[in-house]
Amino acid sequence: MTKENRKFARVNDPQIDDAHAEIIRTMDEAATVTSKAGLLSVIIDIYKHASVHFLEEEQFMKDQDMPRDFIYEHSGHHIRLRKHIQSVIMDIESYSLDELKKLLNEMKDLMLHHIESVDSRMTEYLDP
Ligand SMILES: [Fe+2]
Numbered sequence: 001m002t003k004e005n006r007k008f009a010r011v012n013d014p015q016i017d018d019a020h021a022e023i024i025r026t027m028d029e030a031a032t033v034t035s036k037a038g039l040l041s042v043i044i045d046i047y048k049h050a051s052v053h054f055l056e057e058e059q060f061m062k063d064q065d066m067p068r069d070f071i072y073e074h075s076g077h078h079i080r081l082r083k084h085i086q087s088v089i090m091d092i093e094s095y096s097l098d099e100l101k102k103l104l105n106e107m108k109d110l111m112l113h114h115i116e117s118v119d120s121r122m123t124e125y126l127d128p
């Protein structure tokens with residue numbers, strides 16, 4: 001994991017922190033892509049990484065016996081994030097390359113916001 005990938009909050013679980021770094025790295029990679037086809041493949045990669053990560057994180061919360069309310073609320077955020085990425089994939093034909101890059105930036109902001117404001121709360125329920 002490179003230093004610049006550590007700009008966001010850490011949960012202090014290596015698997016989760018590495019998955020976050022990988023998702024953000026894939027999102028950063030999109031900035032260098034110059035075709036819509038290339039961007040579509042990066043977005044599909046993001047969708048796959050995020051989907052696997054969300055499931056792992058939901059299992060992690062259950063394994064750690066985190067409160068049901070928190071797991072429920074957190075999983076709801078995951079569903080919305082996944083749907084958001086899915087909707088960009090479904091409508092890809094209607095966007096220009098610049099619009100897609102803008103959407104990817106927004107996607108990155110949403111993901112970073114989720115890590116900062118929701119994922120980071122998992123530390124409250126973990127042993128120090
Ligand atoms: Fe999460």
Ligand SMILES: [Fe+2]
Pocket residue numbers: 020053057115119
């Ligand atoms: Fe996460």
